[in-house]
Amino acid sequence: MNSSIQDILSRANQEETLQRPDVIQLLDISDPNELQALFKTAYKIKKQNVGKVVYFRGLIEISNLCQKDCLYCGIRKSNHDVNRFRLSVQEIVDAAVWAHKNQYGSLVLQGGEIQGDEHADYITRVLERIHQATRNELAITLSLGEQSREVLGRWRLAGAHRYLLRLETSREDLYRQFHPDDHLWQNRLDCLADLRAENYQVGTGVMIGLPGQSTSDLADDLLYIRDLDVDMIGMGPFIPHSDTPMAHHLPNFNKNKQLDLGLKMLACARLLLPNANMAATTALQALSDTGRELGLQAGGNIVMPNVTDPKHRRAYQLYDGKPSLDENSEQSRIGLQRRIESIGETVGYGLWGNSPRFDQRGV
Ligand code: 5AD
Numbered sequence: 001m002n003s004s005i006q007d008i009l010s011r012a013n014q015e016e017t018l019q020r021p022d023v024i025q026l027l028d029i030s031d032p033n034e035l036q037a038l039f040k041t042a043y044k045i046k047k048q049n050v051g052k053v054v055y056f057r058g059l060i061e062i063s064n065l066c067q068k069d070c071l072y073c074g075i076r077k078s079n080h081d082v083n084r085f086r087l088s089v090q091e092i093v094d095a096a097v098w099a100h101k102n103q104y105g106s107l108v109l110q111g112g113e114i115q116g117d118e119h120a121d122y123i124t125r126v127l128e129r130i131h132q133a134t135r136n137e138l139a140i141t142l143s144l145g146e147q148s149r150e151v152l153g154r155w156r157l158a159g160a161h162r163y164l165l166r167l168e169t170s171r172e173d174l175y176r177q178f179h180p181d182d183h184l185w186q187n188r189l190d191c192l193a194d195l196r197a198e199n200y201q202v203g204t205g206v207m208i209g210l211p212g213q214s215t216s217d218l219a220d221d222l223l224y225i226r227d228l229d230v231d232m233i234g235m236g237p238f239i240p241h242s243d244t245p246m247a248h249h250l251p252n253f254n255k256n257k258q259l260d261l262g263l264k265m266l267a268c269a270r271l272l273l274p275n276a277n278m279a280a281t282t283a284l285q286a287l288s289d290t291g292r293e294l295g296l297q298a299g300g301n302i303v304m305p306n307v308t309d310p311k312h313r314r315a316y317q318l319y320d321g322k323p324s325l326d327e328n329s330e331q332s333r334i335g336l337q338r339r340i341e342s343i344g345e346t347v348g349y350g351l352w353g354n355s356p357r358f359d360q361r362g363v
Helices: 003-013 020-027 032-050 089-101 117-133 149-157 172-177 185-197 215-228 255-272 282-287 291-297 310-315 329-342 356-361
Strands: 053-063 106-111 139-143 162-164 201-204
Touching: 003 020, 003 032, 020 215, 020 255, 032 255, 053 089, 053 329, 089 106, 089 117, 089 329, 106 117, 117 139, 117 149, 149 185, 172 185, 185 201, 201 215, 215 255, 255 282, 255 291, 282 291, 291 329
Parallel strands: 053 106, 106 139, 139 162, 162 201
Antiparallel strands: none
16 A cells, blocks of 8 residues: 555544645545555544444435526426426425334435525424424424525524535535526525524535546545534535436546545545534435445445435436435335444434534534
């Protein structure tokens, strides 16, 4: 093994702060032994900081209505080949009750970005009804795009605890390339600051392996996320969607390479933010059947099993090859639990699984 890789990993092991060139070198690893050494180090740091307990976040895809037109995303406004849906409050509550009965400590409500009072009221009602139906026992994460501080405050009061809003990339020029002119990178940053001010546990992340994105860009993404000092990280490989303008922007798209890059990012994120919660995302699983387990072995500690009624899953495809389209909630729970146990970890049933980074912040 290259001695400088060994040196970087042993410095990480001793909790020394890694620098930009270190992170770039780690992201550039191609030697299989070096790759395994990176994952092993990340896993050790994960064990020390967040243990070997995997937390389930029951994912409810509440709606694919979206006002945004991100060039990479399958549910972008201009994609007319999508059957648009929005779940009723009752349908969402039913999924939440199922998750609660099955000892999931936490939910993620995810949907396209819709602004306005009607939507804000609908989400408020959803939050109130879920808490009533589950005796306030669930932690709730929202992933509903950019919202005004006023709306974020209202949802926080109605019982949302956490919020996920990806930065997508820390390079503003790259952001501009993949979004229409009126989608502003700065707005996302402002929104992340509002979330912190409203006392949410805040999660962010980026897309990995975008066209024109280098490993030094990705290292900058990680350092940027570290400086934002977030509680949670959710990031995954970019996967082209055939009905979007970016369907063919990666002519050399290679599933294995994209998967490896995603895993390297996760491992480096664990070295940089040892006590944050990090998702082994579904996009990893879309690239390989064992993608999520590999993500857990590279530093992830969160998975988000889908608890949405399978009849709506096909209409909620951000990228091609979304896995588990026909699997019901019970099948995915059992399957995931088995996979998690097969790598020597356990599921943290009945626990909220707050990010230790948030709890230690002392707010
Ligand atoms: N590939 C990977 N991730 C995607 N997302 C949207 N489209 C894609 C794609 N084609 C991610 C974005 C967004 C999150 C909800 O899904 O990062 O923030």
